[in-house]
Amino acid sequence: MQTFGFLGLGIMGAPMAKNLLKAGFAVTVWNRSPEKCAELAALGATVAATPAEVTGSCAITFAMLADPAAAEAVCFAPDGALQGIGAGRSYVDMSTVDAATSQKIGAAIAFKGGRFLEAPVSGSKKPAEDGTLIILAAGERELFDEALPALEKMGKKCLFLGELGNGARMKLIVNMVMGGMMTILCEGLALATKAGLRSSSLLDVLDSGALANPMFKLKGAQIAQGNFAPAFPLKHMQKDMRLAIALGDDLGQPLFAAANANESFKKARALGLSDEDFSAVFQAISS
Template sequence: MATVHLRIGDLIVSPPKDLKKPRGKKCFFVKFFGTEDHAWIKVEQLKPYHPHKEEMIKINKGKRFQQAVDAVEEYLKKAKGKDQVRIFTDLWSCFLLGFSIKQLSVKDDPHFHHFLLSQSEKPASSMEPITKRLKIIEEDTGSTSIQAADSTAINGSITPTDKRIGFLGLGLMGSGVVSNLLKMGHVVTVWNRTAEKCDLFIQEGARLGRTPAEVVSMCDITFSCVSDPKAARDLVLGPSGVLQGIRPGKCYVEMSTVDPETITELAQVITSRGGRFLEAPVSGSQQLSNDGMLVIVAAGDRSVYEDCSSCFQAMGKTSFFIGEAGNAARMMLILNMVQGSFMATIAEGLTLAQATGQSQQTFLDILCQGQMASTFVDQKCQNILQGNFKPDYYLKHIQKDLRLAISMGDSVNHPTPMAAAANEVYKRAKALDQSDNDMSAVYRAYIH
């Protein structure tokens, strides 16, 4: 790889003195066209501009993308003949469409090195958190935006909170969250029912708590991310549980997807001890958790929500605050009800295509060119066709969410027939020993 010589005034500029450089791999401080944003970008996440320009223009028709390309071309005209010009474009629209970053490949070139974020060879592959925008959206006051890339904000530095963070539960979602908290420079103490899962994070710099109560007593803000309402209650109310460590001013953030009644109960017992409570379930998958691209839906104590700002920036791309405790649980159950029902419908379509002599791959190809095209559809269908049911979101958990959503509908006399039908298919899949596989394994309920 050619040595890159930089100077102030280039598109990769010297960062402000107070802007913290992320730990780990070599990064450049990059200014983006179009939005005039900036961020620390890892060197392997950059791609030559000219070899991929036409390809990307054909794929991306968005106005902002075209504006960014126009800005690049204008700059190239003005900079023609100058040495060491660095052009980086704002291809945020590509990122929203599900594109990821290829490995950097720069030939030794004495002239220009123009880079852009590139389309993945496989659109189904996961997105990397390169120019993710963390939007904090509030129901009552409109919206503001805090943007992040890797461990540094676009439009300003993301500084990790000086509060001590605790995290309980290192499952599919929790593991990715903790990893990103550590990468962002947070001080994190972890606990997991299976203690061996803590070892990797201890090696990465986390501290170990022997019990949930000890973690809470050691930390200012403690997050919990467990599998279901019973696990959430046991963690708080059980022996050496959270409640025993709560003191006035301590913050507890419940990230598990549970029913609103459980949230109400937990909020009451936490606040009765002088603690501060926030629910913040997340929408996403293991891969999105690893990539720091979760969607956080929060409700409860607004001041806790604000105290968690840098944590939410580390783990997610968007954060919503929607009022009083219980609202986030309701919203997340509705979201997961829709997702679970949709997944069952996709599986039904794939198996019906096969039963009628149609190519499942052709069905997928057509589906992914229509209005329902999405990374979710492409990824899940490709995994089904490949027989890959490695869990990204457990089937047993989506069935739990469907069950809780149906119960919530019953409590307000609202019919949920589509969810009820999907729930029965997931129950059949569980009976076929698919509980610990990905939700896409609901496909197997149709072929057995």
């Protein structure tokens, strides 16, 4: 049985690594705060002292870090992942990073003779636990094929999207669509309320027809209750909208709907809602 490496045992990483263990794979783990490793060790994981130890001892190492800064630090630190990389040592970064960070890490790995895949995921804590993430991989096709048996234990859908950066771009576009759907839902809810219709009636109708989707069902009900506890913070959504629009700028694609949704999220930021859930854009729209 092949041994996989896994770096980063946070809210997302821990359940993802557990799913590899449950599937019977041998897993060597590392985490910045070592106490997080105990739970995994109890399930059979080997614990390493540094990222370099992991990448130097496993054919394929997965990483799931909090943000681009953490992804870079874990890769480039003195005992970082890069130090263990060489011929026959591959790295699959599943963190959500921008295309530039991904390309920087990929170039360094390739320079050392290793292979690299970016594989950001769509989905949060629950799908990570259930192994139902959507994995947006890009980079080296052969590595994707080799990593697939492990990726399929973490996600219900694993797509290979071509050249490095495409995983990040796909994630931005999906989030742009999500932001646009949220603003039009909020306008619908605000208009319905002013028209004397119940939010719950609109949500019920939407959920019964061709527009029915899990986000409207979950977030719609929370909006109707005034519950904006952050699952995906509004400031992150606004940042993704901005980056998607910048991508459109680079590529010469006008995006009127996205640009307007972005301004509504900015309006919400100006109202002090940056750290609320992105559905709090409702407050900017209805006020």
